[in-house]
Each structure stands twice: as structure tokens, then as C-alpha cells.
Amino acid sequence: MNRNSRRKTAGHESRPRRTTRSWLWRWRRNPLRRHSDVVEAWIVLALWTLALVGGVLTGWAVAGAVDRTFADRRAGVHAVSAELTENAADGTFIPAGYDAGxxxxxxRWTAADGSVHTGRAKAEPTATAGSRIQVWANRSELLVAAPPSKAESTFEAVAAGALVAQLTVTAVYGGGWLVRRRLFRQRIAEWDDEWRRVGPQWRNFSGGKG
Structure with missing residues (x-):
């Protein structure tokens, strides 16, 4: 064997052997597989299926419900042009929150039927009496907060659906973890029982060798 051949052989032998790990060993027949292993394999498969399908369905349902709620809210209000009856500087200051300042x-505004209504609304501090601002009123001509836009409604619906889907997946895996933990304890108990039967034979065999 020449030097190059020895180098190739040495390099080949120095490489670590790859151990192929089978993630589906519970589904294959082997002497180490127990009944609890098969049961656990089916549980894992059911958990994956339930988590994916259940998460998607619940998330979709919640997103649709949230979107319909916002749509009903938009349908129940209408924008009106209201006139300030006083200077904004004489009104009540909003110290904090989204509308701080x-x-x-x-x-005062006039409804579609000609009736006149008054209410309290938010305005910029520089607004003066007689100027107009847009406000929102419900079917009873009471001032309400502005409804979310279509884009805002879509974002809120998607966020709510994603959150519920995640919670559903977490709940499914939480329940599955408890079941798998119980199976693990059962497997340990089976190993203990088998060792009680096989252990003395090993000790006798070891004593015979001595």
C-alpha cells in the first residue's frame, strides 16, 4: 500500500460514522417497542392534528366574529357635521390618554329628520365657537366614539384570531403533555417490573461466571 492509499484509508477511518436517528421508531416493529409506545405515537399524531386543525378553525371563527362586531358597529353609527357652541378654550381640558391636550x-347638529341635538365632543384647543367638526352619532342621535376603520378592523380581527389560535394550540399540547407524562410513568413502572424478573437472572449469571 503506497503513501497516498494509506492517507486515504486513514482519512476515511478517522471520519465519524453518521448515526441515522429514526423519529418514527414507535411506528416500526422492534423488540424494544411497547404497547405504551404505540399509544403515545397515536397521541402525538392526534395532538398535531387537533392543534393544527383546531387552531386554524378557532382562530378563523374568532377573527370572523370580531370583524362582524366591528362591521355592525360601523353600520350603527353615522358621521355628522357639528357646530361648536363655545370656544374650545372655555371647555374642559383632557390631561391624559390618547386625546391628551x-x-x-x-x-350642536341637525339630524336627518330636521331635529336639533346637542352633545359633548372633543375639539382642538384653538377651535372657536361657530366652527365645525365631524362627530359620530348612533341611531338615537347620541354622540359615540368614532368606529374603527376597515383596515383597523381587519388588523384587530387577525390579531384576535392569531391569539386564540395560539391559546388553542397551547391548551391542546398542555393536555397532551399530561397524558404523555402519565404514559411515561406507566412505562417506567413496566421497566421496573421487568427488571424485577430479569435482574435476579443477571446476578445469578454474574455469580456463575465468578
Whole structure:
């Protein structure tokens, strides 16, 4: 054997052998597989299926419900042009929150049937009496908060659906983990029982060798 051949042989022998790990060993027949292993394999498969299908279905249902709620809210209100009856500087200051810095003022508007209504709305501090702002009123002509836009509704629906889907998957795996833990304890008990039967034979065999 020449030097090059020895190098190739040495290099080949120095490479570690790859051990192919079978993730489906519970589904294959082998002497180490027990009944609890088969049961656990079916549980894992059922968990994956239930988590994926259940997560998608519940998330989709919640997203649809949220979107319909926002759609009903938009359908139940309408925008009106209201007139300030006082200067905004004379109104009530809003110190904090999303509308911090704005003022609560009294406004007046005319409904579609010709009736006149008044209410309290938020306006910029520089707004003056007689100027107009857009407000939202419900079917009873009471001022309400502006409904979310279609884009905002879609975002909220998707976020709610994703959250519920994640919670569903977590709940399914939580329940499955408890079942698998019980199976693990059962497997340990089976091993203990078998060792009680086989262990003395090993000790006798070891004593015979001595």
C-alpha cells in the first residue's frame, strides 16, 4: 500500500460514522417497542392534528366574529357635521390618554329628520365657537366614539384570531403533555417490573461466571 492509499484509508477511518436517528421508531416493529409506545405515537399524531386543525378553525371563527362586531358597529353609527357652541378654550381640558391636550366642548347638529341635538365632543384647543367638526352619532342621535376603520378592523380581527389560535394550540399540547407524562410513568413502572424478573437472572449469571 503506497503513501497516498494509506492517507486515504486513514482519512476515511478517522471520519465519524453518521448515526441515522429514526423519529418514527414507535411506528416500526422492534423488540424494544411497547404497547405504551404505540399509544403515545397515536397521541402525538392526534395532538398535531387537533392543534393544527383546531387552531386554524378557532382562530378563523374568532377573527370572523370580531370583524362582524366591528362591521355592525360601523353600520350603527353615522358621521355628522357639528357646530361648536363655545370656544374650545372655555371647555374642559383632557390631561391624559390618547386625546391628551384636546378639549371637551358642547356642539350642536341637525339630524336627518330636521331635529336639533346637542352633545359633548372633543375639539382642538384653538377651535372657536361657530366652527365645525365631524362627530359620530348612533341611531338615537347620541354622540359615540368614532368606529374603527376597515383596515383597523381587519388588523384587530387577525390579531384576535392569531391569539386564540395560539391559546388553542397551547391548551391542546398542555393536555397532551399530561397524558404523555402519565404514559411515561406507566412505562417506567413496566421497566421496573421487568427488571424485577430479569435482574435476579443477571446476578445469578454474574455469580456463575465468578
Amino acid at each position: 384636546r378639549m371637551w366642548v358642547t356642539v
